[in-house]
Amino acid sequence: MPRLNPGELEIDLFCKGLRIDASCRLDRDARLFSRTRAGLGSGLELVIPGDLKDIWMNAPVEEDFCALSPYLVRWSEAGGYQVIDTRSDEDYEVHIPPTPAWYERTTSTGVPMSKIGVLQGTYLGIYVSEACMFWNPEENANCAFCTSGVNVGVNEVTRKRVDDVVEVARAAKEESGVTFTHFNAGYQWEDKPEHTRAHGLNRAAPYVKAVREQVGGFLGVQVAPVLPHDHWKYDWLVDLGADHFSFCYEFHNPDYFKSFCPGKFGHLGQDAFFRAMEYTTKLLGKGKVSGEIIAGIEPIEDTLEAIDYITSVGAFPTVCIFRPLIGADLEHLESPAAEDMQRVMEHMWRAMVRNKIPLEIIPNIEVSLIVQPGDAAYLAPRDLGWRAFRARNAIVRALAGPYVAWKLKPHAVKASATDHPKLPPRRQPEPRPGSEAAA
Amino acid sequence: MIVNLDESGVGEVLEAAGRSPAGRDLVARLQAGEEPFFVAVGPSGFEWGVFNEVRGIANRARLKLFTPEDRDDLAVVLAYKPSQVSWSHDRYAYGVWEIPVGDGETALDAAELEAWIAFQVSGFHPEKRPLSLVRQISYDIP
Numbered sequence: 001m002p003r004l005n006p007g008e009l010e011i012d013l014f015c016k017g018l019r020i021d022a023s024c025r026l027d028r029d030a031r032l033f034s035r036t037r038a039g040l041g042s043g044l045e046l047v048i049p050g051d052l053k054d055i056w057m058n059a060p061v062e063e064d065f066c067a068l069s070p071y072l073v074r075w076s077e078a079g080g081y082q083v084i085d086t087r088s089d090e091d092y093e094v095h096i097p098p099t100p101a102w103y104e105r106t107t108s109t110g111v112p113m114s115k116i117g118v119l120q121g122t123y124l125g126i127y128v129s130e131a132c133m134f135w136n137p138e139e140n141a142n143c144a145f146c147t148s149g150v151n152v153g154v155n156e157v158t159r160k161r162v163d164d165v166v167e168v169a170r171a172a173k174e175e176s177g178v179t180f181t182h183f184n185a186g187y188q189w190e191d192k193p194e195h196t197r198a199h200g201l202n203r204a205a206p207y208v209k210a211v212r213e214q215v216g217g218f219l220g221v222q223v224a225p226v227l228p229h230d231h232w233k234y235d236w237l238v239d240l241g242a243d244h245f246s247f248c249y250e251f252h253n254p255d256y257f258k259s260f261c262p263g264k265f266g267h268l269g270q271d272a273f274f275r276a277m278e279y280t281t282k283l284l285g286k287g288k289v290s291g292e293i294i295a296g297i298e299p300i301e302d303t304l305e306a307i308d309y310i311t312s313v314g315a316f317p318t319v320c321i322f323r324p325l326i327g328a329d330l331e332h333l334e335s336p337a338a339e340d341m342q343r344v345m346e347h348m349w350r351a352m353v354r355n356k357i358p359l360e361i362i363p364n365i366e367v368s369l370i371v372q373p374g375d376a377a378y379l380a381p382r383d384l385g386w387r388a389f390r391a392r393n394a395i396v397r398a399l400a401g402p403y404v405a406w407k408l409k410p411h412a413v414k415a416s417a418t419d420h421p422k423l424p425p426r427r428q429p430e431p432r433p434g435s436e437a438a439a
Numbered sequence: 440m441i442v443n444l445d446e447s448g449v450g451e452v453l454e455a456a457g458r459s460p461a462g463r464d465l466v467a468r469l470q471a472g473e474e475p476f477f478v479a480v481g482p483s484g485f486e487w488g489v490f491n492e493v494r495g496i497a498n499r500a501r502l503k504l505f506t507p508e509d510r511d512d513l514a515v516v517l518a519y520k521p522s523q524v525s526w527s528h529d530r531y532a533y534g535v536w537e538i539p540v541g542d543g544e545t546a547l548d549a550a551e552l553e554a555w556i557a558f559q560v561s562g563f564h565p566e567k568r569p570l571s572l573v574r575q576i577s578y579d580i581p
Contacts, residue, residue, distance in 0.1 A: 064496045326520055326531040329565045369536055427481040
């Protein structure tokens with residue numbers, strides 16, 4: 001069996017998982033394992049060094065299939081950690097990023113910082129609302145691969161104060177070098193005009209404004225798409241400081257979308273994701289919006305088609321390799337075959353090149369939950385097109401330097417995070433009986 | 440059957456469990472069944488697993504009977520899997536069975552109890568979820 005390059009190893013680890021040898025002291029050396037947000041971050045954060053780039057990944061360790069993995073992480077006698085492929089005895093050096101000091105601290109209001117936000121790779125992820133409404137017992141329409149409904153309130157704080165989030169974002173920027181903060185939420189009645197103030201974009205708004213004004217950095221928002229009559233909300237969020245939107249439509253094949261995302265199908269429809277992705281790409285420009293899909297459940301040809309569609313509109317694909325998470329409805333499915341996933345990721349690279357989507361322009365955004373488009377550079381032949389694309393991105397990166405430096409600083413925001421001419425007035429609380437107002 | 444009856448502490452756990460009607464029914468079912476159950480000693484409440492394999496891997500499915508704090512009206516069976524990372528104390532919850540405790544000797548619904556045992560033996564397979572499974576948990580788990 002030939003030695004794998006870092007990109008191939010990343011994919012194989014996502015598909016096969018990792019066992020932990022008794023020689024490891026990961027309780028001391030590694031970041032805490034935290035099943036937050038949709039659940040993908042429940043594994044071991046590690047870095048695979050490489051000549052093109054270092055690859056950050058969250059290797060599955062908790063799921064049942066990991067117990068049968070040929071890969072074993074161990075402490076080497078020479079010092080440092082290695083991943084051993086027990087089939088071939090091939091060893092791969094890996095780095096284990098330590099727990100940031102701020103994980104151990106609390107905010108001024110006494111909330112553990114790691115219950116406000118967590119690093120997933122090198123970016124800060126913050127879930128901004130109560131559980132996704134698809135998990136409501138009345139709805140019972142959660143996505144079949146997701147576990148967010150059993151995480152929020154158990155591993156995360158349900159309601160996060162804006163000041164707490166600012167404190168955590170500041171600590172993550174100053175101590176961990178974070179350049180990108182990502183806010184996400186599940187479905188929040190985006191199809192219901194009567195709940196317009198509760199939509200995910202509205203919930204994210206105060207956090208985006210506060211972090212833009214008090215911390216700085218690049219800010220992303222990932223919530224359920226609003227319908228076209230509410231697309232103005234994206235403009236509003238950009239005015240508040242958002243730089244990026246991502247849309248998790250999961251499956252390109254409509255039948256799979258319907259079967260495995262019953263809530264998204266019933267309330268929003270696949271088209272809502274497409275229209276929102278197209279709208280925001282026009283609003284922000286090429287390479288600033290992403291379409292998120294899961295590879296390994298629907299037929300591969302559908303996933304390839306999804307990548308072609310996403311890149312054709314100027315967005316970039318974020319492709320999650322399906323992980324049968326503990327407690328998810330799809331826990332009993334097999335993890336996908338690494339060969340299939342390599343085909344998907346190589347296709348992603350070619351689609352990025354073909355559509356000239358800017359890549360890795362902002363420094364230090366490494367997302368450990370997915371195979372990033374830049375990671376896929378390891379999978380493609382290093383031909384003229386490959387070199388030209390990388391050279392072009394290097395030039396754009398250099399030209400963007402001053403803009404990046406400016407964005408990393410805090411800036412005042414004029415727009416209100418709670419009021420907008422298109423929003424209905426806020427409901428006033430009922431005056432208490434006997435109070436002056438009631439009289 | 441319970442295969443670790445000889446283990447230190449197991450007798451005490453079973454005796455304590457037998458003081459409630461729900462616990463009594465559960466202990467009787469575990470003892471009478473064909474499945475090789477084991478009783479966990481150490482955790483609070485009455486907790487048990489089963490020695491079997493699911494798709495070639497040791498079954499991690501655990502059930503735990505406990506009474507939530509300030510909820511004397513309720514006996515609860517929690518379904519969870521412990522972490523397979525040696526130093527982690529994480530528990531991956533699948534939901535609970537909430538059993539109202541009446542004034543009398545409330546017994547468990549026999550069919551529902553069988554459904555919960557089958558759910559555990561299957562390694563909490565989604566297609567074996569009992570009808571009474573509540574996925575949202577609104578109290579602290581001891």
